[in-house]
Every structure is written in structure tokens, then in C-alpha cells.
Amino acid sequence: MTVDTVKYAADNPDVEQPYRELGLKDDEYARIREILGRRPTSCELAMYSVMWSEHCSYKSSKVHLRKFGDLPAETHRGKLLAGIGENAGVVDVGEGYAVTFKVESHNHPSYVEPYQGAATGVGGIVRDILAMGARPVAVMDSLRFGPADAPDTHRVLPGVVAGVGGYGNCLGLPNVGGEVVFDPSYAGNPLVNALSVGVLRHEDLHLAKAAGVGNQVILYGAKTGGDGIGGVSVLASESFDAATGEGSGGPAKRPAVQVGDPFMEKLLIECTLELFAAGIVVGIQDLGGAGLSCATSELASAGEGGMRVWLDRVPLRDTSLAPEEILMSESQERMMAVVTPADVERFLAICAKWDVPATVIGEVDASGRLTVQWLGEVVVDVPPRTVAHEGPVYHRPLARPDWQDTLQADVPDTLARPRSGEDLRATLLRLASSPNLSDRSWVTDQYDRYVLGNTVLAQPDDAGMIRIAEDSSLGVALATDCNGRYAKLDPYAGTQLALAEAYRNVAVSGARPLAVTNCLNFGSPEDPAVMWQFEQATLGLADACRELGLPVTGGNVSFYNQTGDQAILPTPVVGVLGVIDDVRQRTPQGWRTPGAAIYLLGSTREELAGSEWAHVAHGHLGGLPPRVDLAAERQLADVLVDVARDGLVEAAHDLSDGGLAQALVEASLRAGFGARVSLPEDLDPFVALFSESSARAVVAVRPESEVAFTDLCATRGVPYASIGVVTESGESARLAFAGLFDVPLAELRAAWTSVLPALFEA
Amino acid sequence: MRIGVVTFPGSLDDRDAARAVRVAGGEAVALWHADTDLRSVDAVVLPGGFSYGDYLRAGAIARFAPIMTGIIAAARGGFPVLGICNGFQVLCESHLLPGALVRNDRRKFVCRDQRLRVEKTSTFWTSDYAAGQEIVIPIKNGEGGYVADDSTLDRLEGEGRVVVRYVGDNPNGSYRDIAGISNEAGNVVGLMPHPEHAVETLCGPTTDGLGFFTSILNRLVATS
Numbered sequence: 001m002t003v004d005t006v007k008y009a010a011d012n013p014d015v016e017q018p019y020r021e022l023g024l025k026d027d028e029y030a031r032i033r034e035i036l037g038r039r040p041t042s043c044e045l046a047m048y049s050v051m052w053s054e055h056c057s058y059k060s061s062k063v064h065l066r067k068f069g070d071l072p073a074e075t076h077r078g079k080l081l082a083g084i085g086e087n088a089g090v091v092d093v094g095e096g097y098a099v100t101f102k103v104e105s106h107n108h109p110s111y112v113e114p115y116q117g118a119a120t121g122v123g124g125i126v127r128d129i130l131a132m133g134a135r136p137v138a139v140m141d142s143l144r145f146g147p148a149d150a151p152d153t154h155r156v157l158p159g160v161v162a163g164v165g166g167y168g169n170c171l172g173l174p175n176v177g178g179e180v181v182f183d184p185s186y187a188g189n190p191l192v193n194a195l196s197v198g199v200l201r202h203e204d205l206h207l208a209k210a211a212g213v214g215n216q217v218i219l220y221g222a223k224t225g226g227d228g229i230g231g232v233s234v235l236a237s238e239s240f241d242a243a244t245g246e247g248s249g250g251p252a253k254r255p256a257v258q259v260g261d262p263f264m265e266k267l268l269i270e271c272t273l274e275l276f277a278a279g280i281v282v283g284i285q286d287l288g289g290a291g292l293s294c295a296t297s298e299l300a301s302a303g304e305g306g307m308r309v310w311l312d313r314v315p316l317r318d319t320s321l322a323p324e325e326i327l328m329s330e331s332q333e334r335m336m337a338v339v340t341p342a343d344v345e346r347f348l349a350i351c352a353k354w355d356v357p358a359t360v361i362g363e364v365d366a367s368g369r370l371t372v373q374w375l376g377e378v379v380v381d382v383p384p385r386t387v388a389h390e391g392p393v394y395h396r397p398l399a400r401p402d403w404q405d406t407l408q409a410d411v412p413d414t415l416a417r418p419r420s421g422e423d424l425r426a427t428l429l430r431l432a433s434s435p436n437l438s439d440r441s442w443v444t445d446q447y448d449r450y451v452l453g454n455t456v457l458a459q460p461d462d463a464g465m466i467r468i469a470e471d472s473s474l475g476v477a478l479a480t481d482c483n484g485r486y487a488k489l490d491p492y493a494g495t496q497l498a499l500a501e502a503y504r505n506v507a508v509s510g511a512r513p514l515a516v517t518n519c520l521n522f523g524s525p526e527d528p529a530v531m532w533q534f535e536q537a538t539l540g541l542a543d544a545c546r547e548l549g550l551p552v553t554g555g556n557v558s559f560y561n562q563t564g565d566q567a568i569l570p571t572p573v574v575g576v577l578g579v580i581d582d583v584r585q586r587t588p589q590g591w592r593t594p595g596a597a598i599y600l601l602g603s604t605r606e607e608l609a610g611s612e613w614a615h616v617a618h619g620h621l622g623g624l625p626p627r628v629d630l631a632a633e634r635q636l637a638d639v640l641v642d643v644a645r646d647g648l649v650e651a652a653h654d655l656s657d658g659g660l661a662q663a664l665v666e667a668s669l670r671a672g673f674g675a676r677v678s679l680p681e682d683l684d685p686f687v688a689l690f691s692e693s694s695a696r697a698v699v700a701v702r703p704e705s706e707v708a709f710t711d712l713c714a715t716r717g718v719p720y721a722s723i724g725v726v727t728e729s730g731e732s733a734r735l736a737f738a739g740l741f742d743v744p745l746a747e748l749r750a751a752w753t754s755v756l757p758a759l760f761e762a
Numbered sequence: 763m764r765i766g767v768v769t770f771p772g773s774l775d776d777r778d779a780a781r782a783v784r785v786a787g788g789e790a791v792a793l794w795h796a797d798t799d800l801r802s803v804d805a806v807v808l809p810g811g812f813s814y815g816d817y818l819r820a821g822a823i824a825r826f827a828p829i830m831t832g833i834i835a836a837a838r839g840g841f842p843v844l845g846i847c848n849g850f851q852v853l854c855e856s857h858l859l860p861g862a863l864v865r866n867d868r869r870k871f872v873c874r875d876q877r878l879r880v881e882k883t884s885t886f887w888t889s890d891y892a893a894g895q896e897i898v899i900p901i902k903n904g905e906g907g908y909v910a911d912d913s914t915l916d917r918l919e920g921e922g923r924v925v926v927r928y929v930g931d932n933p934n935g936s937y938r939d940i941a942g943i944s945n946e947a948g949n950v951v952g953l954m955p956h957p958e959h960a961v962e963t964l965c966g967p968t969t970d971g972l973g974f975f976t977s978i979l980n981r982l983v984a985t986s
Binding site for chain 1: 775781815816872900902958966
């Protein structure tokens with residue numbers, strides 16, 4: 001097979017190239033030719049096409065994401081140690097520790113091949129965390145599926161859950177939380193957003209750059225195979241051979257979804273941490289999307305010089321791979337490090353100890369260019385920044401959709417509401433046993449939440465909480481949230497509500513919110529309506545982060561989540577990281593002591609548009625989402641953090657989907673204690689139970705703490721109302737609403753827990 | 763007292779086992795799969811995880827690790843060994859314990875807080891429990907179904923070698939609800955649930971697992 005070298009490309013400028021099949025537009029291809037002063041070789045074309053893809057270049061989102069970079073890059077604990085643009089943001093949490101966290105989508109692969117798509121989603125985000133110099137300490141998964149009873153959901157969900165679990169469990173990372181949400185808009189477009197968090201000492205921070213002329217570039221981890229090269233095969237099998245008139249001798253088209261090996265990743269983690277500890281890593285980058293193309297160009301681009309790579313040295317699992325495919329391969333469990341020549345031997349010895357293959361495949365030079373050789377011939381010679389950082393930037397047209405007004409005018413006010421105690425009881429049970437609000441144990445019991453021994457809170461708690469080290473009381477809490485229905489009704493407010501909920505969930509656990517990450521899942525950026533949603537979402541998030549004093553430390557964008565012209569609900573998943581000085585002071589979710597008083601914090605308004613009630617009872621979506629009140633969120637969070645520190649509450653749970661009713665159901669079932677509740681008299685009982693007003697929580701307070709607690713709420717201006725008392729556990733435990741109805745916890749538990757097993761156990 | 767914890771490639775709960783040893787008052791000593799030196803430890807824990815990825819049968823490759831040669835020989839001579847989860851699988855593959863662990867009957871990984879009954883308290887690892895005591899500790903496995911032929915099961919029960927049994931819902935289809943067993947001498951114990959994850963209330967459901975570690979430490983102190 002002839003190789004398309006730089007020399008050949010220069011001598012044969014008129015060869016037709018399949019850039020359109022690779023997703024490049026005419027003007028993008030023209031720009032590549034202009035940058036290079038000639039046509040690209042097929043290897044160069046492969047690199048540019050994948051690095052300039054939406055996924056890698058953020059070309060449609062970049063102009064909107066800049067807003068996050070304008071936020072102050074600090075938290076109340078100090079300046080960010082690394083921010084947007086690195087593999088993951090790094091936040092100082094005190095005691096010399098830092099935390100890095102990020103969420104990333106693996107939506108499309110998980111639809112094609114649910115198990116491997118989800119598994120490699122976890123693997124990819126964990127390597128991002130590792131590449132910052134951190135030990136990964138936990139994962140979370142934020143999942144969206146089509147209707148719970150749809151046949152395709154039964155194909156996708158079990159595989160996704162098994163994949164998240166199979167990979168994370170085998171890696172030894174506790175899964176401490178996440179979401180599972182069903183909505184028809186995700187049929188054909190499931191969302192698999194994986195989050196990982198890692199812990200490092202400040203001095204252990206590592207960055208992705210190839211510095212120091214003469215330093216060696218080492219590829220280590222799994223061998224390279226044909227995974228994930230998808231469309232790029234067109235180069236090897238069609239264009240070039242066709243162009244040279246030779247037969248198609250290249251490998252057949254390969255599956256576009258990568259296959260994971262969590263055992264190799266576990267070795268890679270331990271091996272990499274030992275390499276960090278040895279102090280012999282100058283720069284490091286994980287290999288994820290766009291494989292070697294991305295790692296080499298990003299490392300070289302961030303360094304001061306250039307890099308040369310001998311591509312034929314890359315250890316292959318499939319020796320028939322063409323150079324274009326090697327550059328593109330998304331084989332998992334690989335890392336690239338830059339090491340001084342003197343340390344290469346030690347580096348290779350540590351890899352050998354962990355049975356991790358490692359090969360010197362290149363070196364840093366002063367050329368200012370990235371050159372790649374294949375069997376002695378130069379097949380790539382490019383300015384690395386043009387590949388990695390100076391891709392196209394689009395100002396896509398955006399337009400508020402014409403249906404937005406109609407949607408917002410379609411308020412839920414006229415929908416039939418339950419009035420009698422009996423009807424309210426039936427509604428509470430119906431919501432608790434709906435797919436979105438029912439018990440998630442069928443999913444989360446497939447995830448190890450105990451491994452590493454530092455899990456303080458895990459789902460179904462409001463936030464996952466991890467002790468930062470065995471010999472410290474310092475901890476971090478994490479929550480991810482998004483209500484896509486709210487975001488559809490108003491993408492600006494909906495995104496702020498997603499942030500507010502995650503922020504509240506972290507505060508409810510007793511941790512002070514510190515920083516934000518996000519995974520913005522939207523339809524096609526070529527649709528002006530979707531682009532408007534996206535712009536509104538980024539504006540909403542940036543504005544709210546500014547008001548709450550939170551930096552955005554990184555994030556991910558996933559576009560093209562749509563079937564035909566039907567986009568998913570805009571789904572800006574927001575992750576909030578919080579810090580708690582003493583994890584022993586965390587607040588659990590469930591009632592624990594009979595006789596404790598139950599308080600409702602915050603203000604309840606009649607806000608049912610986009611609610612779980614409207615969705616479940618009427619299949620209705622219209623109106624405006626609950627009002628955003630960030631000042632109230634902040635006051636509430638301050639109170640929740642302080643009462644945890646001072647030990648004034650023994651349980652707390654945030655109010656969100658399903659309102660007060662669902663919060664009481666969950667807080668009662670968590671540890672099996674009942675409650676006797678008197679709803680506030682100034683509210684219609686239905687509104688009191690099912691409205692989804694934001695900035696609210698319920699807490700349980702022991703009698704001896706009530707005065708101090710209410711004083712604190714009053715001082716901080718947080719509305720509070722005593723609404724009931726915790727009652728006995730055991731067989732006679734009940735959730736009772738004075739004058740309206742009561743439900744035995746046994747009946748409630750049966751309704752709440754049976755849903756997902758009945759759907760997916762068949 | 764020095765308790766060794768072996769790390770195989772793919773071991774995951776090794777640090778947790780070491781912590782449990784320390785919480786119980788012992789000295790945890792890291793043992794590396796490729797070494798042959800047992801570093802003068804007084805007992806060994808084979809921890810949970812997915813040794814070598816468990817891509818073959820769980821524990822099937824770990825059993826041939828260099829460190830295991832000495833452990834297997836010593837265990838036959840009365841040296842105390844506790845196998846937790848993957849460690850239990852390794853002990854069965856090593857023929858230090860009879861039977862085998864197979865894929866859960868529900869075909870899914872299961873992680874939950876599991877109620878157990880301690881039935882045998884005369885082993886090296888369970889003497890701090892009361893016979894018949896019920897405890898709750900985490901279980902987390904994909905291949906935790908204990909199987910053996912009827913005569914083996916009859917013999918285990920007849921000789922009182924069922925150390926812990928599942929109470930209530932059997933999580934993985936284990937025959938006769940068996941969660942853990944011992945060898946004849948009681949120095950070798952294997953179980954699927956994870957006592958090392960129930961040694962502090964902060965990060966575990968209970969402290970019910972601590973007894974496994976205090977049992978061996980108390981015994982070692984008494985016999986030293």
C-alpha cells in the first residue's frame with residue numbers, strides 16, 4: 001500500500017480528497033490547504049478532520065463558552081489551580097489538598113452499543129482526572145432514557161447501567177450518585193454523562209504540555225487497535241488507494257464504538273500515580289477522542305517547541321492498520337507522557353512493574369511543528385496549534401423558536417387537580433411510583449459505592465460525599481442535576497434551576513458549594529432554535545455562577561442529540577462540587593429520631609408548570625418554570641451549611657421534582673421512620689404538596705435544638721415553618737397528613753421500590 | 763501483630779483491608795503478588811477486587827501468583843488466611859476451600875448492605891462473635907454464587923464449617939444461603955461479603971465487620 005507522504009502531497013496537489021465524508025466543509029478544507037501551503041496528506045486530513053470536529057473543536061459552542069472563562073477564577077478557598085482548557089479544572093479545598101472533577105458525555109456511542117459506550121465513557125473521564133495528577137476517587141453518572149416502557153429503552157438502559165457498573169466496579173471507584181431520568185425526547189438519543197472526581201496534593205498538579213527540547217514522548221497503556229476509527233476508514237480503504245489506482249488492501253471498516261478494558265485502566269491508574277510520585281513526568285495527556293491526533297497535537301501545541309513522532313513505533317493490536325487509522329484510533333486505556341531522557345529508564349521500569357506496555361514514540365524538538373514519520377517518510381508536517389487550538393469558530397445563527405411563546409402560554413392552571421384527601425393520597429402514591437421518582441436501587445445496586453473506604457454519602461442521598469483522605473476529616477460533596485422540562489420551557493431559567501438544585505443538594509448534605517462543571521446536551525447546532533437554547537443556557541449558567549460566586553472549572557458540550565428534526569429536551573447537566581471541613585458533621589437525608597420536629601424552609605408558590613405532577617398526571621408541558629431566586633438559594637445554603645456544622649439538624653432533604661410530597665416520602669423511607677405532617681394553613685394542600693418552587697428544603701430538628709435553629713433561620717432571613725414531627729419506625733410506621741390522609745410506609749415502600757424491577761427485571 | 767494484605771494486579775479493596783487491620787489495632791503489611799517473601803507476617807488477607815481482570819474465572823490466575831505458593835503451603839500448615847470476595851474466589855481456586863463461586867443468579871452485579879448470621883465462631887477469624895449473632899455488612903459482587911456438590915455441602919454443614927450464612931434475601935443464589943466457609947482447622951476462612959467495609963460508622967453501614975479483624979488479632983496475641 002502506498003503511503004501519502006508530505007512530499008507526494010506536494011508533488012501531487014490535485015488528488016481528490018474525501019474531506020466531505022470526514023465531516024469537513026469546503027471552506028474548512030480550503031483553510032487547511034492555506035495553512036499548509038499544499039493539499040494535506042491523508043494522515044493530515046485525518047488529524048484535521050477529527051480535531052476540527054464539533055466534538056473536539058467546540059466550533060459551534062466556543063463563542064458561547066467564553067462567558068465561563070470570564071468568571072472570577074477563584075473560590076472562597078482560593079484561586080483555581082487549573083481552569084477551563086485543561087483536561088479538568090483543579091480546585092483548592094484546603095489542608096494542601098486539591099480536587100479535580102469533570103463530567104463528559106458519551107451519548108452517541110451508548111446508543112449504538114450501550115454497554116461499551118457507557119463503560120468507555122467512564123474510562124475516558126477517569127483518565128482526564130488522572131492526567132491532572134490526581135487519584136480518581138469516585139464516579140457519578142447522569143443518565144437520560146426514552147419512555148421507561150419503550151422497547152428500545154429496554155435495549156439501552158440495562159446495557160448502559162451494566163457498562164457504567166462493569167467498568168467503574170472493576171476500576172475500584174465508588175459510584176456515589178447521579179440521575180436516571182425518562183422522557184420521550186430521549187428515545188433514540190439517550191444521554192450518558194459520566195463524572196469523575198480526583199484528589200491530589202497541590203504540588204502534584206500535572207499539565208498537558210510537551211516542554212523541554214530533547215525530552216522523550218512515551219505512549220503507555222493498551223496497544224492500539226481499530227476501535228472507534230469509524231468514518232476515518234474512508235481514507236485508507238477508499239480515497240487514497242482509489243486515488244493511486246491500487247486495490248483496497250486496507251482493513252475493513254471498523255466499529256465506531258470503542259471497547260473498554262477496565263483491568264488495564266486500573267493498572268494504568270496505579271502505574272501513573274507511581275510515575276507521578278517518582279517525579280519523572282514533565283507533561284502528560286490522556287488519549288481519548290481523536291486518540292494520538294489529539295494527544296500529540298495538544299501536547300505540542302501547549303509546549304514551547306515542536307514534536308516529532310515515529311508512528312511505526314506505536315504498538316499495535318492489529319498490524320494491518322494504516323497510519324491514518326493509527327492516528328485516529330480511539331483505543332482505550334492509553335496515556336502519553338513527556339519525560340527527560342535521563343528518566344526514561346526509570347519510567348519504563350515502573351511501567352514494567354505494573355505490566356503496562358510503554359514505548360518511546362517521539363521527542364520534543366525546537367521545530368515549532370508536529371511531524372509524524374511512517375517507515376522513514378514524513379506523513380504529517382503541521383503547525384500543532386492549527387490542529388489543536390486554532391480550529392474553526394462558528395457564530396451559528398440563533399433564533400428564539402416560534403413555538404416558545406405558545407409553549408409558555410400553555411399554563412397548567414386548568415388541569416384537573418386532586419382535592420380530597422383520598423385523591424391527594426392517590427396522587428402522592430402515583431408520583432412516588434412513577435418512573436422518574438421511584439426508587440433507583442435497581443440501578444445503583446449494580447454499582448460499588450463502598451470501595452476505597454471513604455464514601456460518606458452516596459445515592460439516594462442528595463449529594464455524594466467523599467472523605468478526602470483516611471487521616472483527614474476534610475470532605476467533598478458532589479451533585480449533578482438538570483430538569484430538561486424546565487430548560488425547554490425557558491432555557492435560561494431552566495439552566496439556572498439545574499445549577500440551583502445541584503447547589504442545594506450539596507448544601508443539604510452540609511457542604512459549602514465551591515465550583516461548577518457542566519455537560520451541555522443539546523440538539524443540532526445547525527438549527528437556530530437549538531442554538532438559541534444553547535446560548536440561553538450558557539448565559540443563564542454564567543449569570544447564576546457569578547451571582548453565587550462559583551467558578552465554572554470545565555465542561556463538555558454534546559450536540560446533535562436529535563432524531564430527524566426532533567431535538568431532545570435541552571439538557572444542561574450541572575455538577576456542583578462542595579467542601580466540608582468535617583465529614584462527621586454531614587447531614588443525612590432520612591429521619592432518625594421520633595419526636596424530632598420537621599421544618600419546611602423556603603417559600604412555596606403555586607408553581608406547577610413543568611412539574612412532575614403535570615408530567616405524570618396529565619402528560620402536560622407548558623408555562624413557565626419555577627421562579628429562580630438565587631439570593632434565596634444562597635441564604636438557604638448558608639443556613640444548611642451552618643446547621644450541619646453546629647449539629648442543629650439531624651436530617652435534611654432538598655425539595656425538587658415532586659415537591660414536598662416526594663421529599664417527605666424519601667426522607668421517611670430512607671431510614672424507615674414515619675412522619676405526622678400538618679400542611680401550612682395558608683396554602684392549598686395540593687399546591688403545598690406538589691408545587692416545585694425552588695430554594696426549599698425539609699429538615700428534622702431535635703426539640704433541644706429548635707430554638708437555636710429557628711433563631712438562625714430568622715437571622716438569615718430564611719422562611720421556616722414547623723410542619724410536623726418524626727414518628728416511629730417499624731411495621732406500623734406511617735406518613736400521615738393531618739386531616740387529609742395517611743399512608744403506611746410499607747405500602748409506600750412497595751409502591752416506590754417495585755417500579756424499576758418490574759420494568760427491567762423481566 | 764503483623765497482618766499481610768496481598769495486592770494482585772486488579773485488587774481493589776486492598777487498602778480497605780489494610781485500614782480495617784489498623785482500625786482493629788494491628789499492623790498492616792503490604793504484600794506484592796510478584797514477591798515470594800511473606801515479610802514475617804502473622805496472618806494474611808486476600809482482598810476483594812478483580813485480580814487480573816477476572817476475565818478467565820474469578821481468582822483463577824491469582825492462584826498462580828508467586829506470593830500464593832508460600833501462602834498456600836503455610837495455610838495447609840495452619841497459617842491464618844482470610845479471603846474476602848475475590849480473595850474467597852482465590853482460596854477456592856487454590857483448593858484451600860472447597861466449592862466455587864459462580865455468576866450471581868440474577869446475572870447482575872449486586873452492592874447492598876447484607877444481613878448475615880455468624881454460625882461458626884471457632885475459626886481464627888470469627889471468635890469475637892457470638893454464635894448465631896446477626897450482623898449487617900456490605901456485599902458487592904458479580905460472581906458470588908457459592909456452589910458445590912451435595913456431598914460437599916452436606917460435609918460442610920455436618921462439620922459446622924459454614925461460617926456465615928445470608929439471612930433474608932439471598933443476594934446471589936448461593937447454595938444453602940452460604941456466604942462464607944472455613945477449612946477443617948478454621949485457620950482459613952473465605953466469604954463473599956466485605957467485613958472490611960464495616961469497620962467505621964462514617965464510611966460503612968455498621969461496625970459489624972470489625973470482629974473478623976479483632977478475632978485474629980486477639981488470637982495472635984493470646985498465642986504469641
